[in-house]
Amino acid sequence: MTARTGTVKWHEIPPAEAVDITLPTDGIDGPLNEAGEPCPWPWEPQQLKGAPLGQYHCPYCGGMVVAGVPHPDYAAAPDNLSPTDYKG
Numbered sequence: 001m002t003a004r005t006g007t008v009k010w011h012e013i014p015p016a017e018a019v020d021i022t023l024p025t026d027g028i029d030g031p032l033n034e035a036g037e038p039c040p041w042p043w044e045p046q047q048l049k050g051a052p053l054g055q056y057h058c059p060y061c062g063g064m065v066v067a068g069v070p071h072p073d074y075a076a077a078p079d080n081l082s083p084t085d086y087k088g
């Protein structure tokens with residue numbers, strides 16, 4: 001299993017295969033939190049399906065996430081960010 005083409009998105013990688021990954025790596029960028037900061041390990045929330053947590057702060061980037069739901073990517077909602085939030 002190699003994913004080094006640069007076209008893989010973080011959410012296409014199963015959490016079990018992401019254990020040793022810290023983003024960004026091999027052209028794979030993590031999602032952005034509300035502050036526009038990339039998350040180094042966004043796979044935790046989706047693994048908590050059924051956990052009595054609801055919303056909580058991602059321990060990796062501090063962004064607000066929901067247990068059982070994939071990490072949100074605020075890069076997909078650019079209205080929430082100012083241009084200075086992007087770092088390349």
Ligand SMILES: [Zn+2]
Nearest residue numbers: 039058060061
């Ligand atoms: Zn995060």
